[in-house]
Amino acid sequence: MESVIVAIDGPSGTGKSSTSRAVAAELGLSYLDTGAQYRAITWWMLTNGIDVDDPGAVAAVCGKPAIESGTDPLAPAISVDGADAAGPIRTREVTSKVSAVSAVPEVRARITGLQRAIAAAAEKGIVVEGRDIGTTVLPAADVKIFLTASPEARAARRSGELKGREAADLASTREALIRRDAADSGRKTSPLAKADDAVEVDTTELTLQQVIECVVALVEEKRAGR
Numbered sequence: 001m002e003s004v005i006v007a008i009d010g011p012s013g014t015g016k017s018s019t020s021r022a023v024a025a026e027l028g029l030s031y032l033d034t035g036a037q038y039r040a041i042t043w044w045m046l047t048n049g050i051d052v053d054d055p056g057a058v059a060a061v062c063g064k065p066a067i068e069s070g071t072d073p074l075a076p077a078i079s080v081d082g083a084d085a086a087g088p089i090r091t092r093e094v095t096s097k098v099s100a101v102s103a104v105p106e107v108r109a110r111i112t113g114l115q116r117a118i119a120a121a122a123e124k125g126i127v128v129e130g131r132d133i134g135t136t137v138l139p140a141a142d143v144k145i146f147l148t149a150s151p152e153a154r155a156a157r158r159s160g161e162l163k164g165r166e167a168a169d170l171a172s173t174r175e176a177l178i179r180r181d182a183a184d185s186g187r188k189t190s191p192l193a194k195a196d197d198a199v200e201v202d203t204t205e206l207t208l209q210q211v212i213e214c215v216v217a218l219v220e221e222k223r224a225g226r
């Protein structure tokens with residue numbers, strides 16, 4: 001079977017990661033979490049004392065860290081300079097700084113290059129999730145999906161995840177999420193946006209299983225039609 005490239009974009013908490021992993025596993029495709037790459041470079045900046053609110057300082061060093069992403073949907077992995085970074089990239093500190101770092105054009109150019117190389121190397125195809133995959137990274141993707149959900153649903157999903165780790169109440173989770181969406185949608189270089197030819201799926205009232213089935217059906221429809 002020919003390889004297939006699936007781009008899944010959307011704001012935080014819409015189900016991109018869970019959907020992308022399940023679809024890739026079901027269809028035997030590779031998987032790439034591009035948000036994890038932006039989180040990894042942000043974590044490296046923070047641990048190396050770089051002022052992440054200074055775009056010039058971020059741009060000057062953004063070529064330094066070696067960022068490697070695993071592409072097995074059953075065992076997502078990310079390392080920075082050879083060290084496992086899966087845990088530290090999910091802290092609230094990284095989450096609060098990742099939009100500033102990912103808005104820097106030099107950072108985006110570097111990470112976009114890594115993403116395109118990973119997609120090109122995926123023999124059977126790949127599901128790539130992020131914010132600008134359908135618009136900028138892989139504009140020729142075979143299937144493009146843009147996931148949405150109400151801020152209330154997204155905040156409830158996120159604070160459900162944080163419980164016990166970094167407990168956050170629903171209102172502050174919702175505020176932080178809306179702030180990050182605004183920053184990601186408002187930046188100059190490849191903002192969070194739906195590609196004109198992407199299929200928009202509102203997941204507010206759907207179960208994760210329903211979203212997975214919807215995306216698998218769209219990929220199979222595309223494969224059958226060519």
Ligand SMILES: Nc1ncnc2c1ncn2[C@@H]1O[C@H](COP(=O)(O)OP(=O)(O)O)[C@@H](O)[C@H]1O
Nearest residue numbers: 012013014015016017018157161203206207208
């Ligand atoms: N349709 C859905 N209904 C309910 N919960 C969902 C749905 N999709 C995802 N979730 C849950 O919401 C949380 C965030 O999902 P995730 O896939 O990480 O979103 P994103 O990658 O878009 O930020 C996870 O705990 C996931 O299990």
Ligand SMILES: Nc1ccn([C@H]2C[C@H](O)[C@@H](COP(=O)(O)OP(=O)(O)O)O2)c(=O)n1
Nearest residue numbers: 012013034035036038098102130131132184
């Ligand atoms: N393709 C991408 C993916 C993520 N980003 C940036 C913007 C996002 O706020 C952060 C973190 O993305 P991530 O997908 O990990 O965020 P959530 O899991 O949805 O909370 O990275 C980006 O600029 N471009």
